[in-house]
Amino acid sequence: MRLSWSLGTGNYAMDTCVLFLLLLLSSKPVSATFSCYFPAVFNFGDSNSDTGGLAAAFGQFSSPNGETFFHRPAGRVSDGRLLIDFMVQSLGLPYLSAFLDALGSNFTHGANFATGGSTIRPQNTTRHQSGLSPISLNVQSYQFNDFVVRTQIIRKVEGLFKELVPKPEAFTHGLYTFDIGQNDLTGGLFQNLTVDQVKASIPNILGQFETVVKDVYDKGGRFFWIHNTGPIGCLPFVLEHLPIDERQMDTNGCANPFNELARFFNDKLKDLVNQLREQLPKAVITYVDIYKARYTLISQAHTQGFEHPLRVCCGYGQKYNYNIHVGCGGKVVSKNGKEIFVGSCKDPSVRIMWDGIHYTEAANKWVFNRIVNGSYSDPPVSLLMACHRQ
Ligand SMILES: *[C@@H]1O[C@H](CO)[C@@H](O)[C@H](O)[C@H]1NC(C)=O
Ligand SMILES: *[C@@H]1O[C@H](CO)[C@@H](O)[C@H](O)[C@H]1NC(C)=O
Ligand SMILES: *[C@@H]1O[C@H](CO)[C@@H](O)[C@H](O)[C@H]1NC(C)=O
Numbered sequence: 001m002r003l004s005w006s007l008g009t010g011n012y013a014m015d016t017c018v019l020f021l022l023l024l025l026s027s028k029p030v031s032a033t034f035s036c037y038f039p040a041v042f043n044f045g046d047s048n049s050d051t052g053g054l055a056a057a058f059g060q061f062s063s064p065n066g067e068t069f070f071h072r073p074a075g076r077v078s079d080g081r082l083l084i085d086f087m088v089q090s091l092g093l094p095y096l097s098a099f100l101d102a103l104g105s106n107f108t109h110g111a112n113f114a115t116g117g118s119t120i121r122p123q124n125t126t127r128h129q130s131g132l133s134p135i136s137l138n139v140q141s142y143q144f145n146d147f148v149v150r151t152q153i154i155r156k157v158e159g160l161f162k163e164l165v166p167k168p169e170a171f172t173h174g175l176y177t178f179d180i181g182q183n184d185l186t187g188g189l190f191q192n193l194t195v196d197q198v199k200a201s202i203p204n205i206l207g208q209f210e211t212v213v214k215d216v217y218d219k220g221g222r223f224f225w226i227h228n229t230g231p232i233g234c235l236p237f238v239l240e241h242l243p244i245d246e247r248q249m250d251t252n253g254c255a256n257p258f259n260e261l262a263r264f265f266n267d268k269l270k271d272l273v274n275q276l277r278e279q280l281p282k283a284v285i286t287y288v289d290i291y292k293a294r295y296t297l298i299s300q301a302h303t304q305g306f307e308h309p310l311r312v313c314c315g316y317g318q319k320y321n322y323n324i325h326v327g328c329g330g331k332v333v334s335k336n337g338k339e340i341f342v343g344s345c346k347d348p349s350v351r352i353m354w355d356g357i358h359y360t361e362a363a364n365k366w367v368f369n370r371i372v373n374g375s376y377s378d379p380p381v382s383l384l385m386a387c388h389r390q
């Protein structure tokens with residue numbers, strides 16, 4: 001007998017009770033596949049999953065970021081929700097507070113260590129020079145380790161703060177999500193490294209990623225959900241500033257060499273995940289092909305209800321409506337001296353590119369709907385089943 005079970009998040013205790021009765025009533029041994037119960041999500045990453053870290057440290061983003069869903073800038077570079085928001089929502093959990101956010105944060109169901117511009121490797125440039133965040137993955141890992149220790153001290157003290165931190169079991173039953181690496185690749189390219197030079201740095205980059213995953217495992221983490229990196233050769237900020245030969249563009253207008261670099265990174269990341277599965281026997285690791293999901297969206301934009309796949313919604317000028325000097329929410333002075341606000345396009349819900357680097361809520365939602373059921377994952381398990389070893 002095989003049970004496929006879908007637990008409502010609120011009624012966990014009740015469903016468990018029903019299940020227990022079923023088990024009692026059943027005379028034969030039961031091999032059951034139950035939805036997982038993840039009491040918390042701990043996320044590591046860059047702007048693809050930052051829900052307020054960079055904004056807390058370096059200042060809030062300007063409008064129209066957040067306009068579609070939060071109706072104000074909400075620490076995310078998008079008009080609305082990110083993949084991580086749709087993920088926690090589907091697990092029945094609240095949106096993740098950023099670890100760095102001192103205001104109104106509630107970490108009962110997890111914490112987000114991601115910041116926009118984060119890389120896996122520590123950088124030797126300042127944020128001012130390169131746009132990369134000083135909060136690289138190793139720093140996020142220090143923050144997580146401190147979080148594990150101090151939240152459990154706080155839990156022993158009566159008072160309000162106790163109600164804002166996770167229970168100890170959240171760390172062992174929680175889902176650890178990673179979405180990082182994109183900026184290691186683009187950061188290298190923007191520092192004038194060739195594609196081959198960036199490729200040569202990938203073993204070192206992934207070695208540092210491996211260290212952090214193993215450290216989380218040593219702290220008790222068991223469930224890992226790892227996103228690979230997206231098609232960087234389709235991003236307007238790459239297309240605009242790293243010009244390449246027309247012959248190296250694909251039929252969707254994306255730059256082949258940079259997408260090939262992303263796929264190279266992803267292949268090595270997948271190899272690493274396979275090694276980690278052997279080295280960490282109690283870990284359940286799901287590898288999610290975000291590249292394929294995003295590239296599919298871009299290449300099938302029109303049949304999927306989207307327009308102008310590579311054209312930026314919130315931007316200004318040039319080929320892709322993107323200009324590195326005039327960002328989303330900025331101001332430009334036109335030739336006749338008039339000030340123009342760089343706002344969003346008429347209908348962000350039919351657009352894919354938000355600001356030249358980041359995706360719209362509509363694109364994020366489309367990608368979420370594809371990845372949530374496991375059809376882009378290895379092994380092909382859905383988010384709700386990501387605690388079961390295949
Ligand atoms: C923090 O979140 C938990 C779970 O959602 C909730 O029960 C609790 O009331 C929240 N605490 C505060 C102070 O808002
Ligand atoms: C930063 O500099 C150190 C020492 O030269 C080097 O080992 C490291 O690879 C550099 N980091 C990056 C991201 O280039
Ligand atoms: C990369 O090359 C461009 C063009 O030669 C130059 O303007 C820029 O300063 C270089 N950037 C770095 C980080 O060396």
Ligand SMILES: *[C@@H]1O[C@H](CO)[C@@H](O)[C@H](O)[C@H]1NC(C)=O
Pocket residue numbers: 369370373374375
């Ligand atoms: C997963 O969901 C997508 C989008 O809703 C759908 O096209 C696909 O067939 C589903 N795949 C599986 C294996 O259920």
